[in-house]
Amino acid sequence: MLDAERCPDCKRINEVLSRVGDRWSVLVVISLAEYGTLRFNELKRNLGISQRMLSLTLKELERDGLVNRRYHPTIPPKVEYNLTPLGESFREPVVALGHWALGNLxxxxxxxxHFDEASGN
Incomplete structure (x- = not known):
């Protein structure tokens, strides 16, 4: 790792990569990139994620400026999410990562x- 003098923002890079590189954040961004605006329950159903984990993930993505949240005061309440311009700029590398994963499964x-066989697992 580079020292603080050679890379003053390395710790900040780690913060950002921790958020955008986590499993659920990547899957949320891929879903919103593919389908556009989605309701909370549509995301939950599409991803097979718990309500609590989706709520936490969306809150962090919104905090980081990657996702917009729109609340509609209807009965029942309707909450929709879509990518911000920053989220859209993140779309290409995330989708490429998703395609790479699918292509290499x-x-x-x-x-x-082979690893498990060699290590006796």
């Missing part, structure tokens, strides 16, 4: 099986 499965 079988290779990763094979590597895991």
């Amino acid at each position: 079988s290779t990763i499965d094979t590597a895991r099986a």
